[in-house]
Amino acid sequence: MPDNMTTDDLAKVMKGEFKNIKGEFNDLTGIIKGEFDHVDDEFKKVNGRFDKVEDDLKELKQGHENMELKLSNVAYRFEVDDLKNQLNLLKQRVDSLEHK
Numbered sequence: 001m002p003d004n005m006t007t008d009d010l011a012k013v014m015k016g017e018f019k020n021i022k023g024e025f026n027d028l029t030g031i032i033k034g035e036f037d038h039v040d041d042e043f044k045k046v047n048g049r050f051d052k053v054e055d056d057l058k059e060l061k062q063g064h065e066n067m068e069l070k071l072s073n074v075a076y077r078f079e080v081d082d083l084k085n086q087l088n089l090l091k092q093r094v095d096s097l098e099h100k
Helices: 007-072 077-098
Strands: none
16 A cells, blocks of 8 residues: 555545455356356256156157057967867867767
8 A cells, every 4th residue: 555545535436346356256246146047057958858758758658558459369379279280189089970
């Protein structure tokens, strides 16, 4: 501090410095808020994508359940083959009875 500076002069200088600091602080808070807003927007986009993925998974699950229902109503190949064999045996027995 120069020797000829009064306390009033010092107070004026300090007041000016505090205004500068306050202005810089306000600038920084504005920048930080803007970045947080940007991050918030990005999270909203990601949440939207996750919602879409969840919807797609629900559709896949429903489709899988529908396929399971359809397959449960279809006779399996080994069951069909077994039934054919039994039918052939019955035909043979009927044929043998008719020829007696």
